[in-house]
Amino acid sequence: MTYSIIGSGAIGGALAKRFAEAGVDALIANSRGPETLSEIVGASNGRLQAVPLDEALGADVVILAVPFDAVSEAVKGAKEWNGRVVVDATNAIKFPEFKPADLQGRASTDIVAEAVPGARVVKAFNTLPAAVLASDPREGKSTRVVFLSGNDPDARRVISSLIFSLKFAPVDLGSIAQSLHLQQFGSPLVGPSFLKQA
Numbered sequence: 001m002t003y004s005i006i007g008s009g010a011i012g013g014a015l016a017k018r019f020a021e022a023g024v025d026a027l028i029a030n031s032r033g034p035e036t037l038s039e040i041v042g043a044s045n046g047r048l049q050a051v052p053l054d055e056a057l058g059a060d061v062v063i064l065a066v067p068f069d070a071v072s073e074a075v076k077g078a079k080e081w082n083g084r085v086v087v088d089a090t091n092a093i094k095f096p097e098f099k100p101a102d103l104q105g106r107a108s109t110d111i112v113a114e115a116v117p118g119a120r121v122v123k124a125f126n127t128l129p130a131a132v133l134a135s136d137p138r139e140g141k142s143t144r145v146v147f148l149s150g151n152d153p154d155a156r157r158v159i160s161s162l163i164f165s166l167k168f169a170p171v172d173l174g175s176i177a178q179s180l181h182l183q184q185f186g187s188p189l190v191g192p193s194f195l196k197q198a
């Protein structure tokens with residue numbers, strides 16, 4: 001299984017740290033090119049490889065850690081998705097108010113899914129502030145929870161397994177419709193950090 005992280009800002013950088021510390025290999029790309037990623041790669045114990053965006057979009061699992069409004073532009077160089085898994089870590093936020101964007105009642109992940117036709121989309125890594133996501137998921141005997149949801153049960157299993165490999169505790173909320181009022185920006189699970197007790 002190959003993984004890539006698209007975006008090297010707050011969330012992309014936090015994920016890069018978790019991949020590196022958990023010993024999971026990943027490609028990483030941003031809008032400015034691999035030469036701008038030497039710091040992240042240098043701190044990754046050899047786990048991260050900086051590549052051009054088009055190459056990163058070819059991974060089995062592609063994690064989108066870019067602004068919601070940038071998703072279409074970020075993925076436009078992808079070849080056929082062919083059932084590959086896309087992880088939507090974005091939040092649809094209206095700036096500068098920092099309020100949920102008005103999506104006319106639609107789930108933001110359904111809008112992301114339209115940009116990646118043929119991919120199986122799972123929402124994950126969007127609920128924790130970046131600094132919390134970057135930090136050690138283990139607190140004493142407890143483990144930080146990462147929520148996920150998506151319409152394809154097998155894709156959810158793939159991402160649950162990745163979350164577990166990154167040393168978090170996955171909590172599967174079911175389909176995108178089921179998670180809409182829990183995991184989308186503005187919902188109760190976005191912001192707080194939950195710990196699963198041993």
Ligand SMILES: NC(=O)c1ccc[n+]([C@@H]2O[C@H](COP(=O)([O-])OP(=O)(O)OC[C@H]3O[C@@H](n4cnc5c(N)ncnc54)[C@H](OP(=O)(O)O)[C@@H]3O)[C@@H](O)[C@H]2O)c1
Pocket residue numbers: 006007008009010011012029030031032033053064065066067068070073074075089090091092093125126127128129130131
């Ligand atoms: N920050 C948080 O605490 C937090 C928490 C949960 C969820 N989120 C969500 O996570 C996503 C990323 O947030 P962030 O705070 O990490 O943002 P950020 O720090 O501004 O980083 C955004 C990253 O996206 C990349 N990017 C933008 N347009 C791109 C394009 N067309 N192609 C490729 N890469 C592109 C940027 O590339 P360059 O580096 O080349 O500019 C940058 O690395 C957002 O949707 C946000 O709502 C953020």
